Amino acid sequence: ENKPIPFEAIGEGMLHQLVDAFYIRVAQHPDLAPIFPDDLSETARKQKQFLTQYLGGPSLYTQEHGHPMLRARHLNFEITPTRAKAWLACMHEAMDEVGFSGALREDFYARLIFTAQHMINTPDQDE
Numbered sequence: 001e002n003k004p005i006p007f008e009a010i011g012e013g014m015l016h017q018l019v020d021a022f023y024i025r026v027a028q029h030p031d032l033a034p035i036f037p038d039d040l041s042e043t044a045r046k047q048k049q050f051l052t053q054y055l056g057g058p059s060l061y062t063q064e065h066g067h068p069m070l071r072a073r074h075l076n077f078e079i080t081p082t083r084a085k086a087w088l089a090c091m092h093e094a095m096d097e098v099g100f101s102g103a104l105r106e107d108f109y110a111r112l113i114f115t116a117q118h119m120i121n122t123p124d125q126d127e
């Protein structure tokens with residue numbers, strides 16, 4: 001059986017809708033908005049490129065920006081456990097909004113939990 005790569009199974013259209021729905025939430029989230037730029041269009045464009053390759057599609061992010069080095073690229077920002085939870089909550093809601101469901105969603109979300117935890121570089125204030 002030929003199993004399509006997740007990027008193909010999800011489809012570019014759904015992935016782009018997901019990222020757009022995600023950043024609308026990020027912009028409104030009190031824990032996240034302060035560390036993101038006001039204009040999220042370039043951030044969203046990079047995230048579409050990144051998630052395309054994260055899901056096994058063409059290496060769009062690396063072609064334009066080089067190796068992701070994702071944790072290093074996040075070191076300029078205080079990524080706390082609270083912010084990681086908020087990031088994941090925005091993604092969970094965005095998945096619901098665009099109607100992304102099933103095993104593919106569960107696998108993708110589980111990977112994002114792992115990656116988000118890896119980005120944490122700062123403890124919460126009261127810890």
Ligand code: HEM
Binds near residue numbers: 032035042073116
């Ligand atoms: C960039 C926050 C997790 C992928 C950024 C930026 C911030 C941020 C503030 C800079 C935005 C900009 O200046 O354009 C966070 C927080 C996270 C998190 C609070 C919580 C854990 C993740 C995860 C992924 C990811 C899990 C991937 C699955 C990216 C990418 C960029 C980015 C691809 C663009 C990097 C670049 O500038 O080339 N993130 N992030 N982030 N983030 Fe995250």
